[in-house]
Structure formats: C-alpha cells, structure tokens
Amino acid sequence: MSGDVEAAKASSVQLRGHLAEELTRPSDPFDDHSALLLKFHGIYQQDNRDVRRERASKKLPLDYSCMVRASVPGGRLSATQWRALDRVAELADGSLRLTTRQGVQFHSTLKGNLKPLISTLNAELVTTLGACGDVVRNTVACPLPHADGRERILGSTVAAIARHFRPRTAAYWEVWLDGEPAVSAHPETPDLTAATGVTAGDSATSAVAGPAEEPIFGEVYLPRKFKIGLAWPGDNCIDVHGHDVGLVPTLTDGYRGELTGWTILVGGGLGMSHAREEDTYPRLATPVAWVEPERLIPAIEAVVTMQRDHGERVDRQRNRLKYLVDDRGLAWVRSQIEERLGAPVSDPPELLPWLEHNEHHGWSPTHDGDWVLGVPIPSGRLRDDEEFRPRTVVRELLDASLVREIRVSARQDLLLTGIATADRPEVERRLRAAGVKLEEEVTPLQRLAIACPALPTCGQALGEAERVLPQLVERLDKVFAEGGAEATPVRLNMTGCPNGCARPYNAEIGIVGRTKRTYDVYVGGAAAGDRLGFRLRADVPLDDIPTLLAPVVERFATDRSDGETFGDFCRRAGAESLETLLPEPTVRRRGRS
Amino acid sequence: MPTPFASPQALPELEHATPAEIVGWAAETFTTGLVATASFGDAALVHLVATHAPETPVVLIDTQYLFAETLWYAQHLSERVGANLTIIGPDPSVVPDDLWSHDVEACCAARKVEPLRRALSGKSAWITGLRRADSPLRAGTPVAAWDPGHGLVKVNPLARMTDDEVEQYHLDHNLPRNPLSDRGYGSIGCWPCTRPVALGEDPRSGRWAGTAKTECGIHLTTAPTPTVPAPSITLTTTEGSAHVR
Numbered sequence: 001m002s003g004d005v006e007a008a009k010a011s012s013v014q015l016r017g018h019l020a021e022e023l024t025r026p027s028d029p030f031d032d033h034s035a036l037l038l039k040f041h042g043i044y045q046q047d048n049r050d051v052r053r054e055r056a057s058k059k060l061p062l063d064y065s066c067m068v069r070a071s072v073p074g075g076r077l078s079a080t081q082w083r084a085l086d087r088v089a090e091l092a093d094g095s096l097r098l099t100t101r102q103g104v105q106f107h108s109t110l111k112g113n114l115k116p117l118i119s120t121l122n123a124e125l126v127t128t129l130g131a132c133g134d135v136v137r138n139t140v141a142c143p144l145p146h147a148d149g150r151e152r153i154l155g156s157t158v159a160a161i162a163r164h165f166r167p168r169t170a171a172y173w174e175v176w177l178d179g180e181p182a183v184s185a186h187p188e189t190p191d192l193t194a195a196t197g198v199t200a201g202d203s204a205t206s207a208v209a210g211p212a213e214e215p216i217f218g219e220v221y222l223p224r225k226f227k228i229g230l231a232w233p234g235d236n237c238i239d240v241h242g243h244d245v246g247l248v249p250t251l252t253d254g255y256r257g258e259l260t261g262w263t264i265l266v267g268g269g270l271g272m273s274h275a276r277e278e279d280t281y282p283r284l285a286t287p288v289a290w291v292e293p294e295r296l297i298p299a300i301e302a303v304v305t306m307q308r309d310h311g312e313r314v315d316r317q318r319n320r321l322k323y324l325v326d327d328r329g330l331a332w333v334r335s336q337i338e339e340r341l342g343a344p345v346s347d348p349p350e351l352l353p354w355l356e357h358n359e360h361h362g363w364s365p366t367h368d369g370d371w372v373l374g375v376p377i378p379s380g381r382l383r384d385d386e387e388f389r390p391r392t393v394v395r396e397l398l399d400a401s402l403v404r405e406i407r408v409s410a411r412q413d414l415l416l417t418g419i420a421t422a423d424r425p426e427v428e429r430r431l432r433a434a435g436v437k438l439e440e441e442v443t444p445l446q447r448l449a450i451a452c453p454a455l456p457t458c459g460q461a462l463g464e465a466e467r468v469l470p471q472l473v474e475r476l477d478k479v480f481a482e483g484g485a486e487a488t489p490v491r492l493n494m495t496g497c498p499n500g501c502a503r504p505y506n507a508e509i510g511i512v513g514r515t516k517r518t519y520d521v522y523v524g525g526a527a528a529g530d531r532l533g534f535r536l537r538a539d540v541p542l543d544d545i546p547t548l549l550a551p552v553v554e555r556f557a558t559d560r561s562d563g564e565t566f567g568d569f570c571r572r573a574g575a576e577s578l579e580t581l582l583p584e585p586t587v588r589r590r591g592r593s
Numbered sequence: 594m595p596t597p598f599a600s601p602q603a604l605p606e607l608e609h610a611t612p613a614e615i616v617g618w619a620a621e622t623f624t625t626g627l628v629a630t631a632s633f634g635d636a637a638l639v640h641l642v643a644t645h646a647p648e649t650p651v652v653l654i655d656t657q658y659l660f661a662e663t664l665w666y667a668q669h670l671s672e673r674v675g676a677n678l679t680i681i682g683p684d685p686s687v688v689p690d691d692l693w694s695h696d697v698e699a700c701c702a703a704r705k706v707e708p709l710r711r712a713l714s715g716k717s718a719w720i721t722g723l724r725r726a727d728s729p730l731r732a733g734t735p736v737a738a739w740d741p742g743h744g745l746v747k748v749n750p751l752a753r754m755t756d757d758e759v760e761q762y763h764l765d766h767n768l769p770r771n772p773l774s775d776r777g778y779g780s781i782g783c784w785p786c787t788r789p790v791a792l793g794e795d796p797r798s799g800r801w802a803g804t805a806k807t808e809c810g811i812h813l814t815t816a817p818t819p820t821v822p823a824p825s826i827t828l829t830t831t832e833g834s835a836h837v838r
Contacts, residue, residue: 026661027668090784091660094776112661116689116784123691386791399803 006313008036009134009220014169014213015040023175026112029064040135040221041172042069042128043114046107050456065108067457068092069131070121073162074141074155074230075102075408075415077126079398082406084124086395089382091117096391097453098380100502101138101227102238102408103131107457118176129172134222136165136304140238141230143407143415144360149367153249153259154230157296161228164297165304167221168214216304223311223319226304227268229410234355238410239529241284242503243268244321245303250290254352262296263348264289266303266333267325270500273317274514282505282532283322287348288334295341302340306333354528357491359411361439361447363424370404371419373427375436376447379466380412390414393434402427412450444489445480449473454496454513461496463513468542469494472511475546483550484557490566491527506532508567509549517541521548523578524570533567534575537582544583551581607736608753612637613645615736615750619718620646623746626717628652630709630811633667634781636674636768637759638722638751643676649720650679652712656704657682657689658783662772670769681708693785697801701809704783709811710743718746721812726755727780728797728807742813756796782809 008017017037022030030038035045047062055062070085077085085104089096091113092106099105109117118128131138141158145151173179214221230247231240234255240246246265251257268285291299303321310328312319325333338344361374382390397403397416404418419427431438439447452458454465473492480488493507498520504510506529510522518539525533540548555578556569570578607615619627629642630652642649653659653667671678683704692700713719723734740747751759763770773781777789779796790799797807 027665087785090787090789094789110661110665112664113784116658119689120785384789384791395803 004032005036005134005316006220008033012037013171014219015167015171016169016174019171019175023111023115026110028111029061030111038066040130040133040167041175042071042118042131042133043067044069044132044459046457046459048108048456049459049461065110066114068106068109068114068117068128069099070104070106070126070128071131071138071162072103072126072408073139074158075143075410076155076158077406077408078124079403079405081124081126082398083395084121084126086391088117088120089391093383095381095383098377098382098408098412098414100380100410100412100450100452101140102143102410103138104408105453107453115176119178122177127166127172130165130167132225134224134226135167135217136161136222136226136228138162139165139228139230140243140410142232142235142237143409144235144237144364145366145372145407145417147365147367148256150232150251150256151367154232157247158230160297161300164301165216165228167217216301216308218308220313222304222308223313224316224321226307226321228300233352235358236354236528236530237358237360239503239506240265241268241530242270242506243285244307245300246285247296247300248351250349255355259293261290261292261346262299263287263351264291264299264303264337265348266330267322269320269322270503270505271320272498272500272505274498276317280317282500283326284506284530284532286325286330287351288330289337289345290348291345295343295345298341299337299345302337303333305340306336310336354530357527357529359413359448360409360415361413366417368418369421370417371421371424372407372415372417373419373424374409374439375414375416375431376439376442377413378446379451379453379469380408381466388435390434390436393430393436397427397430402430411448413447443473443477444487445473445477445492448489449492449494450502451494452496452501458496460499461513462498463496463516463519464542465494465496465502465513472542472545476509476549479546479550479553483553485553485560485566488556488566489527491525503529506530508533508565508570511545514539519545521545523549523552523567524575525567526571527565527567531567531571533570536570536575536578537585539585547583551583552578555581610736612641612750612754615748616641616645616720619720619737619748619750620649623718626745627720628712628716628718629720630654630712631667631722632781633663633670634722634771634778635759635763635774636670636766636770637754637762638720639670639676640674640762640766640768641750642720643671643674646720647675647677649677651676653678653680654705654708654712655680655682656708656783657687658693658704658785660773660781660784660787663781666769666771673769679712681712683708693783697786697804697806698810706810713743713745716745718748719743720748720750722751723749723812724751724754724759728795730807731812 015037017034019034022034030045044067045064046067047064051063085096091109093108097105139158139161141154227243228245229238229240229243231238233248246268248263250260252260265285266288267283270282272280272282307321307324311324361376364372366372384391402423403416407415407417409415449469451465451469454461480486490509491507492509493502493504494511495502495504496513498512504512504522506525508525508527510533512520514520518541520538521536521540522533523536525531556566560569627649629649631639633653639651642651687703723731725732725734734749734752736752737748771781779790780800781787782800786801788799788802790796800807
C-alpha cells in the first residue's frame with residue numbers, strides 16, 4: 001500500500017496524473033491512481049457505506065461520490081467566503097461540515113459537480129489544495145479575536161505559514177480552474193515544460209504559484225500528512241499537543257503583551273492502528289526549541305524537510321513525524337533544526353500552565369468594541385431541516401450585516417464576529433428562532449462533545465460516530481445527572497476508527513470505533529489536552545458505554561476533590577482502581593479483553 | 594384578429610383532455626414542427642412525450658450550471674423511456690463566470706432564454722412542463738395557447754396536474770426520480786440559484802431564493818421581445834378526447 005502511494009506520487013508529475021482526462025467522464029468513478037492524487041487536491045473519493053453490501057451483493061458498482069475539504073487557515077472566513085461555501089453546499093449533500101482542523105467539508109459530491117464547486121470557492125480565495133494528502137495541511141490557530149487586539153499576531157503568522165507551505169504545483173489550476181496549459185492530449189506523458197505556465201487570476205493560491213517545482217516538498221512530497229497548530233499561552237482550544245508541529249508564542253507579560261518568540265513543539269499525532277498496538281500509538285507534541293519571530297518559518301521548514309528526508313516512507317502505519325522523533329530522539333531533532341537553519345536555537349521555556357480550558361462559546365468582547373458569539377454546532381454539521389436551520393440563519397445574519405465575519409473553531413463550532421452591542425439581542429433572537437441552541441441552552445456535554453463524520457461517507461470508519469453521538473450524549477447526560485455530577489463540563493471526543501481525527505486519546509472521555517458495533521473507551525485525558533488518557537476497556541458495544549461509565553461517574557461524584565475535572569479524577573484514580581468498579585464485559589472477543 | 598389560441602378558453606375540448614391525449618393531439622397536429630423542453634426536475638413530461646410523441650426532440654438547456662445530478666438523470670431517464678434527448682447550450686462565447694452572483698437576469702438571458710429561442714426557431718409548437726400548481730404566477734397556465742413572444746403554439750399538457758397526480762404518475766409508470774428531489778429540492782434549475790425548500794413551502798421558492806424572482810424568463814410573455822401575431826389556423830384535426838394515440 002505504502003509502495004503504491006509513494007510510486008503514485010513519484011509518477012504523478014506533481015499531482016497531475018490523468019485527472020483532467022478523468023473529469024471528462026463524469027459517470028465513471030476515479031481510478032485508484034487518481035483517487036490517491038485527488039487527496040492532495042482536497043478530495044477523497046468515497047462510497048456510500050450504507051448501501052455498499054447491498055450493491056456488492058447485487059454486483060452493482062458502488063455508490064461513489066467525493067468528499068471535498070476546503071482549507072481555512074486559522075478558521076477565518078469573510079462574509080463573501082462564507083456565502084460561497086454555503087452556496088456550493090448545493091453541489092454536495094446540502095450540508096457544510098465544520099472540521100476539527102477548522103476546515104469546511106462537503107460530502108457526497110458527484111464527480112461532475114467537482115469543478116464548479118472548486119472554481120466557485122477559488123473565486124472567493126478559498127482553496128481545497130493541500131487540505132488532504134501528504135503535505136502541510138490546513139494550519140490551525142485559536143480563532144478568538146481577543147479584546148486586546150493580539151489576534152494580529154496569530155493571524156499574520158497563520159497566513160504566512162499557509163502561504164509558505166502551500167504546494168506550488170500548477171496542477172490544481174490546470175485540473176480545476178481551466179488554467180493554462182490546457183489538458184494534455186496524452187495524459188500518460190504530460191508536458192513538463194507547459195506546467196510552468198501558471199495563470200495568475202485571483203485564485204486563492206496564485207500568490208505563491210511559481211515554477212512547477214516543489215522547493216519544500218520535492219517530487220514525492222512528504223511521507224505523510226503534516227499538521228501545524230498555534231495556541232495562545234494558557235488557551236489550548238486548538239489542542240496544540242496533537243500536531244506534528246505545535247507553536248506557542250512567548251509574550252512580554254506571560255499570558256499577554258508583545259510577541260518575543262515562539263516555542264516549537266514537535267511530534268504530536270493522535271492516531272494509531274488497532275492491528276499494530278505494539279508499535280503505533282498516539283503521542284503528544286513535546287517542546288524542542290525556541291526561536292525569534294523572524295526565524296519561525298525557517299525553523300518550521302527545517303522540521304518539515306527533516307521529515308521529508310528522514311521520515312519513514314515504506315511503512316505507512318508508522319510514517320508520521322512522531323515516530324521519527326521517538327526513533328531518533330529530541331536532541332537529534334534539535335540538531336537537525338540547527339543544521340538546517342545554520343545557527344543554534346534556544347532551549348524551549350517551560351510552557352505556562354493552561355488556564356481554564358475555553359471553547360470560546362458564548363459572548364466575548366473584541367478589540368474594536370464589538371462582540372463575538374461562539375455557537376456550539378452539534379458535530380459541526382450545518383444542515384437545514386424543519387427544526388434546525390443553521391445555514392439559513394447564518395446567511396441572513398451576514399446579509400443583514402448583523403454579523404461581519406465567520407470563524408470555525410477546532411471543536412467544530414462557529415464564532416460569529418463583528419456583532420455590535422446593540423445587535424446582540426437580535427442576533428440571539430434570530431438564532432433561537434432558527435432552532436440554534438446557544439451555550440446556556442445545552443448541557444456542557446452536548447456542547448463539548450465532538451465526533452468525526454465516520455459512516456456512511458468515510459472510507460476509514462469502522463463504526464458510527466457523528467450519527468450516534470446525540471443519543472450517546474443524551475444517555476451520558478443521564479448517567480452524570482443520576483450519578484450526582486450533573487452539568488459537569490466533560491470533553492468527549494468520538495471517532496469511528498483509531499486514526500483519531502476527533503482527537504479521542506487526550507480527551508476526558510475518548511470513544512474509538514473498533515468494529516461495526518464496538519468501541520474502545522478511554523478516560524483520563526486532560527481537559528486542556530496536555531495529557532493522554534488510558535483505555536478503560538476495549539470492545540464495548542455502543543449501548544453498553546453508559547453502563548460502563550456509570551460507576552466511574554458515581555465514584556467521581558463522591559470522591560472528586562474541589563474543582564477536579566472528570567479527566568483529572570480518572571487519572572488520579574488510575575486504571576487498576578477504576579477497573580474494579582466496572583461491570584463484567586458483555587462481549588468478549590477472542591484474544592482480547 | 595382573434596384566433597383559437599388567443600386564450601386558454603379557446604380549446605375547451607383540450608381543457609378536459611388527459612395529459613396523454615394532449616401530447617398525442619400535439620404530435621398529430623404539428624408533427625415535425627413540434628419540440629418539447631424539459632428541465633428534468635421529474636420524469637412526467639419526458640415520459641409522456643416519449644410515449645405519445647416519440648419522435649419529438651426533448652430539449653434540455655445546459656446552462657453550464659446544471660447539477661451533475663440533473664445531467665445524469667437526463668441521460669438515464671431518456672434511455673429508460675426512449676426519449677429523443679437533445680442537449681443544447683449557450684452561445685460558445687458564453688463561459689462560466691460570476692454573472693449569476695450580481696446580475697441574475699443577464700445570466701438567465703444568456704444561458705437560458707437565448708438558447709431556447711434557437712431551439713424553438715422554425716418550430717410551430719412547443720411542449721412544456723408548466724403546471725398551474727407550480728406557483729401563483731403560473732395559476733392561469735392554459736393547456737394550449739398561442740405564444741406571441743415566441744410565435745408558436747405553446748402546449749402545456751401537465752397544466753392541470755396537481756403535485757399528487759405527478760407523484761402518482763411516477764408510481765404508476767415506475768419512473769425514477771431526480772436524485773435532488775430526495776434532498777428536498779422542489780424545483781430544480783441552475784445550482785447557484787437553486788435551494789431546497791421546506792416541507793409545505795412553495796416548491797418554486799427555492800429558485801432564486803432570497804429574491805423576488807421566480808421565473809427565468811423563458812415562460813414570460815412580457816419579455817422585451819417582438820411579439821409575433823398569431824396566424825389564422827383552425828384546428829379541426831381533433832375530435833376531442835377519444836381520438837388520440
């Protein structure tokens with residue numbers, strides 16, 4: 001498999017392959033080679049898993065469609081960008097899906113709808129290039145426009161990172177935007193020289209499009225996806241330890257003040273493989289160096305090229321940066337950075353403690369005297385129905401100039417910015433009228449629980465996640481209420497497979513799909529995301545998760561120390577002590593407990 | 594000079610004919626002068642024409658903004674029912690742009706009204722899927738009438754059909770649906786200007802949603818085009834409803 005991927009990248013002529021020719025046949029699915037390359041363009045070919053078995057048994061072709069992911073650096077979107085995203089949802093399944101990396105996804109897009117979808121987004125400077133694939137992915141950053149105006153620090157840094165690490169290939173324009181050169185008549189042997197002709201236009205990525213060579217990624221790109229996240233000191237809303245490179249600014253007054261430099265963390269990654277539990281694992285990013293602001297981008301590039309040159313390229317289960325960091329050690333990583341920078345870097349300072357973990361739900365003042373409202377969106381899914389009309393109300397709030405801009409949080413929620421003090425009641429009224437529940441109208445668990453899309457669209461999913469989360473949360477809310485710990489803020493992250501898109505391993509409750517019907521249940525992660533949890537039990541049927549957790553919650557209610565979080569309590573109690581409380585397993589798989 | 598087609602009341606026997614009879618009448622009356630247009634939002638009109646006027650071209654105007662679902666459905670349905678599908682597009686000088694976002698009238702004019710004019714040129718009658726139930730503006734749709742804007746007879750065999758009857762027609766003939774209708778689209782046009790509608794909402798409210806516009810212009814007789822006086826033809830070819838194929 002990994003050999004296939006590496007070979008496909010190498011022979012793709014910088015991500016062209018024969019995609020253009022493929023698009024002339026809208027009724028056929030993309031072939032395997034194209035499907036691999038599509039990821040770099042922000043597209044996953046998927047099939048409807050709900051009908052896969054039925055179709056296979058009738059010998060029908062699978063029900064193919066595409067997931068398209070827009071890359072949104074720092075989750076920041078202008079009103080016109082949001083309108084374009086909302087508009088093209090009609091070319092997908094009618095919903096927008098906010099992601100855990102502040103992107104926006106579209107599901108069930110037919111092949112024939114891909115070009116209009118992508119070109120419409122590009123006209124508003126939103127790109128899908130590099131949203132998936134073995135490149136530097138969407139850069140994540142705290143989306144809150146703070147009252148002290150410091151968002152300009154993260155804002156400009158995120159923009160610079162996104163610009164610097166975007167793939168330079170012109171393939172994207174050629175394939176999706178009808179850019180020059182035109183489609184090669186011989187897709188097997190594309191004309192390399194022609195590829196240098198990049199159309200300028202106003203597309204999102206044209207500012208950095210140069211000759212068709214990849215000065216950072218090279219011909220075969222990176223061994224695997226590469227994630228960068230930026231957090232404020234004390235505010236880990238983006239889960240900075242979950243990224244390949246985490247960045248935390250140092251400020252003159254500790255938690256506030258002017259920028260003095262950046263602490264660089266490396267080797268975070270929240271995925272593992274069930275079949276490889278002995279040598280694949282989630283890992284939190286660890287501080288490796290500190291650099292001045294002007295050396296930040298070169299220092300990140302040093303880490304990226306280190307992974308490009310030394311990262312595993314054969315074993316795809318083990319080719320994230322975290323394994324390179326562990327195999328070679330932090331000292332080696334630091335020497336690599338220094339060697340590639342040509343100068344020494346400083347020791348990383350100890351990170352300031354994470355303060356009260358904040359999802360930025362509710363009202364906060366912004367630096368221009370306006371307000372931002374953080375609105376919890378269940379599983380980040382914006383789909384209008386009879387009772388819940390999030391798409392319509394957001395559109396109308398923007399059209400009425402009651403809201404200026406949109407931000408997507410790393411917990412799949414919306415931040416509505418630029419709200420005048422006088423307009424606050426009207427904004428709340430309209431949201432409520434559209435069935436959108438505000439922070440105070442849902443339980444803490446409801447607003448803090450997240451899930452990946454999983455079935456029926458994701459090809460990786462082993463079990464359900466988003467579709468069953470509401471019922472699971474409802475039952476867990478009951479467990480907490482009946483256990484005597486009502487309204488405890490608990491971060492619950494659920495994924496349909498062990499790859500961990502929704503970051504289950506450092507959550508207070510992590511639920512990871514193992515089979516179609518059973519899940520591994522983790523507890524003990526830190527509310528601030530800076531400590532991994534442990535597996536409470538493997539292979540638990542979905543229906544049994546509340547009964548499994550009930551005795552733990554009861555013990556938490558009686559034994560918690562003052563202000564102790566559920567995650568901290570579980571860690572303090574420990575796996576062995578909690579194990580004694582648990583009910584007997586109802587399902588036992590051979591060879592596993 | 595009054596003609597049989599000057600008003601919907603002019604053809605009382607057609608007013609009570611079934612959609613199948615109306616299509617059959619049009620085929621016999623206009624033969625090769627007949628053309629049909631369909632938006633492929635559903636299958637009723639296409640099935641009727643394929644069954645009762647099989648030679649008649651069924652024209653789909655590809656505005657460059659059709660949903661891939663609609664294009665797929667047009668092919669799939671036409672093969673299934675044996676319709677003479679003809680897809681036409683705007684002038685080659687018209688390319689996808691952002692006109693739809695700021696001048697929707699000009700966009701419809703270039704992508705739909707003009708291609709239709711070409712499709713109808715030289716024809717003597719035009720079958721459409723207009724229904725009185727579509728919208729208040731269409732409540733007075735005649736079954737057949739002279740169309741002075743286009744200079745031909747416009748035949749609307751579905752004019753009297755209700756939403757339920759269209760639904761029943763699909764069931765009776767086991768016709769596939771446009772996949773978009775499962776996603777709540779009541780009326781389907783170009784993707785930039787079509788939205789799903791809520792249950793019970795006017796199906797056409799999803800077209801150009803958020804604006805007062807509900808018609809692209811091809812069915813408006815008040816369009817700023819020269820009107821053509823009706824020729825004095827008399828219809829004696831039909832003896833009402835019993836005599837159709």
